[in-house]
Amino acid sequence: SQQGEEDPQALSIQEGENATMNCSYKTSINNLQWYRQNSGRGLVHLILIRSNEREKHSGRLRVTLDTSKKSSSLLITASRAADTASYFCATPPDSSYKLIFGSGTRLLVRP
């Protein structure tokens, strides 16, 4: 079963604009992770934010976590055409090591 939902399901923006994706989850978590998947490929780990963190940065990526609302957001600044991909949040439910993925956001960055 999926942990939660992501919105929007699809997002189309112009190169240079910022892209924001949101993720909601259902259970308590130790951390939340964001992954990227190019079409028909495996997953690339982008960033992990722990439950006691509120915000984390990595290059052009900014992730926030609100445990009271059980939600997270991923912001990609100054987007590039190469950022076109699907983005998934994933959480390990309870104290498990397995990952439950959100429904994903398909991002299209137009050159």
Next chain:
Amino acid sequence: GAVVSQHPSWVICKSGTSVKIECRSLDFQATTMFWYRQFPKQSLMLMATSNEGSKATYEQGVEKDKFLINHASLTLSTLTVTSAHPEDSSFYICSAMGQGNEQFFGPGTRLTVL
């Protein structure tokens, strides 16, 4: 480091045959690996947790007799889809858990059952 490979990258088979997919951690040992299935334009669904030297743990709704998992060594887990049917056609992705409990994903295997 932390590279995970899958073999084959794609496979086409006839309905009723069995297909084996391998997942290897190339430069690290992984006592735990995971198998996911992904249908077109959908998210990854966890199928099972593969534990080296013991039986796999299957998620609810996943038939363990249909999806056989063997984790015989610290670097190899295999998923065998038995008596495959067209509805089993999907993208199968594995991941291997590293020492820091992070997961490293393989490139996936696309299975098409005719």
